[in-house]
Amino acid sequence: MKIAISGKGGVGKTTVAAVLARLFGREGRDVLLVDADPAPNTASALGLPRERAEKITPLCEMADLIEERTGVRPGTSYGQMFRLNPRVEDIAEKFGVKGQDGVHLLVLGTIKSAGQGCFCPESALLKALVKHLVLRKEQVVILDMEAGLEHLGRGTAQGMDLLIMVVEPGLRSTGVARQISRMSRDLGITRVGVVINKVGDPAQAELVERELEGIAVLGTIPRDEGLVEADLGGLSPLDHPGAARSVEAIDELRKRIVKLLS
Numbered sequence: 001m002k003i004a005i006s007g008k009g010g011v012g013k014t015t016v017a018a019v020l021a022r023l024f025g026r027e028g029r030d031v032l033l034v035d036a037d038p039a040p041n042t043a044s045a046l047g048l049p050r051e052r053a054e055k056i057t058p059l060c061e062m063a064d065l066i067e068e069r070t071g072v073r074p075g076t077s078y079g080q081m082f083r084l085n086p087r088v089e090d091i092a093e094k095f096g097v098k099g100q101d102g103v104h105l106l107v108l109g110t111i112k113s114a115g116q117g118c119f120c121p122e123s124a125l126l127k128a129l130v131k132h133l134v135l136r137k138e139q140v141v142i143l144d145m146e147a148g149l150e151h152l153g154r155g156t157a158q159g160m161d162l163l164i165m166v167v168e169p170g171l172r173s174t175g176v177a178r179q180i181s182r183m184s185r186d187l188g189i190t191r192v193g194v195v196i197n198k199v200g201d202p203a204q205a206e207l208v209e210r211e212l213e214g215i216a217v218l219g220t221i222p223r224d225e226g227l228v229e230a231d232l233g234g235l236s237p238l239d240h241p242g243a244a245r246s247v248e249a250i251d252e253l254r255k256r257i258v259k260l261l262s
């Protein structure tokens with residue numbers, strides 16, 4: 001199962017991605033959670049202690065590794081040729097961090113993109129890596145992404161089994177979801193669904209559904225102070241009893257996904 005999670009800023013992508021990853025982990029699956037957000041914070045939602053999370057170096061900052069694999073050191077690439085197909089098979093194992101419930105976390109970090117399609121050794125390495133991970137058969141891979149899909153190359157996008165767009169009740173959020181949905185069609189992602197998060201009452205969810213007609217709703221998650229408390233305490237929702245309601249909702253989502261993809 002290869003699942004990408006996208007949506008507008010702050011809607012709950014990281015919360016959903018990290019909880020989902022651990023719930024899959026608890027089922028005994030081999031799970032790789034990829035933090036592909038330029039402002040990485042998936043480690044905290046996964047439940048890694050802050051001291052450990054702060055020690056993780058995002059791959060895009062590993063200048064030696066990037067140079068070794070692409071042939072060019074970041075920042076010196078202007079006008080230089082570098083390998084577009086660097087060796088990446090061992091990177092997840094070597095640089096992934098083991099988190100709770102057996103989930104492996106890989107933090108990619110920022111690709112500083114210069115206009116259309118960034119062309120630098122960092123991005124060449126990350127792109128090749130994500131493509132490799134998505135095409136690997138045995139693992140559950142969950143990508144916690146920023147809103148756009150631009151940095152997913154076509155080959156990578158087509159390897160995704162499911163794109164989940166997290167939305168919150170509000171037209172700005174559903175607008176972004178519609179854009180992402182269009183992009184995903186262009187990229188050849190076959191299955192797209194939404195998760196409606198931060199739902200205060202059922203009428204809000206209905207409005208969102210109407211707004212996103214034609215896109216499958218895979219789950220709803222209540223507005224939950226417990227999630228805010230977990231975040232404030234630096235805890236994963238799974239390690240905070242006050243967030244049990246939301247965890248249950250995300251477990252329902254997990255079941256829907258398994259059904260959909262099996």
Ligand SMILES: Nc1ncnc2c1ncn2[C@@H]1O[C@H](COP(=O)(O)OP(=O)(O)OP(=O)(O)O)[C@@H](O)[C@H]1O
Nearest residue numbers: 009010011012013014015198222223224227228231
């Ligand atoms: N259902 C909910 N009810 C209340 N608060 C929530 C809910 N879901 C997420 N939050 C809170 O909203 C904030 C943003 O969540 P999260 O970091 O998961 O969003 P994100 O989409 O990954 O954000 P970013 O775009 O910055 O990566 C967090 O403080 C989180 O605890």
Ligand SMILES: [Mg+2]
Nearest residue numbers: 013014015037
């Ligand atoms: Mg996030």
